[in-house]
């Protein structure tokens with residue numbers, strides 16, 4: 150005996166989209182969550198004229214859900230909408246072409262920040278992301294280019310010269326050929342031409358000159374007023390991507406994707422693309438973004454030694470945030486006296502004391518870099534000074550950064566701070582792990598810093614939505630959370646349940662209507 154198998158059988162009642170997806174499916178959770186996001190910024194980008202567009206909320210649901218299940222490419226999203234039930238459900242049976250997804254991401258790359266911020270606000274409404282301690286870290290994610298499409302500044306100068314000479318030679322040749330051909334065929338005949346050869350070189354020259362200009366502008370920002378190192382490289386495919394040397398295998402082109410993670414809930418509360426591959430300046434924009442977008446800053450900012458510098462200390466002090474930040478040993482990152490770390494420092498009297506008890510008193514400060522010079526009062530015997538004066542008294546010098554690091558170290562030793570710092574490792578690093586391994590986001594799909602920023606916002610938003618969805622599922626669903634968060638009796642919950650059903654019903658009707666007519670236009 151077999152069960153009935155008849156693919157031609159029709160449904161007695163028209164099926165609803167809701168029937169195809171089980172109640173607890175993650176796509177439903179994402180659907181409900183995205184329904185709660187304010188996407189006015191996205192809707193505002195559409196005009197009243199022209200072809201009706203797919204609804205941005207639908208496009209956002211499909212894209213975000215794609216990101217949570219590791220589908221990032223527009224072609225794969227198109228395919229999923231045709232074949233995958235969860236996507237069909239989210240798309241309301243619509244099947245946007247891959248170009249529509251590309252266009253959606255291009256058009257809304259700046260809006261993705263608003264979407265991300267909405268996910269943080271949603272998490273906060275649910276009691277997550279309380280911003281007690283926030284761990285900030287950076288992750289190098291490959292750009293959509295390879296090191297083979299790159300060139301060093303020195304090579305570019307050579308190539309530019311060579312191509313210019315070749316082009317000049319070809320032009321001269323063309324002139325003489327033209328003259329002789331004019332004589333042969335008459336002036337109207339184009340006969341043999343060197344234009345292809347010329348064309349190829351001119352195009353290549355234009356490409357090199359464009360990349361060269363971008364590199365020069367970048368270096369001007371990074372190292373203002375300094376001559377450009379001939380070894381500095383730039384990618385032809387993506388001028389904004391940064392060359393990053395890896396410990397194991399050579400170099401690659403990357404973006405330095407920053408994320409600030411709430412240490413209690415693992416919700417990402419801030420993200421941005423840092424312009425440089427170093428993390429040294431990332432604390433300031435991170436705190437500024439939180440202040441601006443969420444209206445609050447965390448109590449504590451926790452970061453590794455890559456952030457342990459004056460910029461981070463000042464950014465934290467400016468926002469009244471406690472920095473819990475490791476520091477690199479002096480000398481390793483271009484500090485001043487390598488031995489100074491082992492010295493004691495008396496802030497009140499502005500004195501250093503070496504491990505052997507030699508005291509160094511403040512002597513003078515240099516105007517150009519704020520370097521402070523200290524001298525010992527007696528002749529040195531222990532060899533702790535940078536150099537000795539003619540009278541045998543020792544001299545040590547400290548840059549302003551040294552005092553910032555001392556302050557960071559002092560804060561680190563305060564009660565409980567080491568413990569918070571230790572927790573950092575099991576907070577922010579797993580987040581990057583889940584993004585790169587779990588979600589499978591290992592490289593950017595679009596070029597340029599702005600596009601990469603939009604993508605990183607989407608990744609972080611999808612990550613947050615997953616976190617919130619997990620919380621919601623564990624807590625017995627969205628309705629249960631809402632009932633609880635509103636602190637209501639079960640009777641109220643009952644009505645909320647009906648309210649939710651009504652919303653779903655309305656969405657279904659709209660979705661089914663969309664199968665017949667195009668998606669309604671946002672006003």
Ligand SMILES: [Zn+2]
Pocket residue numbers: 503504505506507531532533
């Ligand atoms: Zn000494």
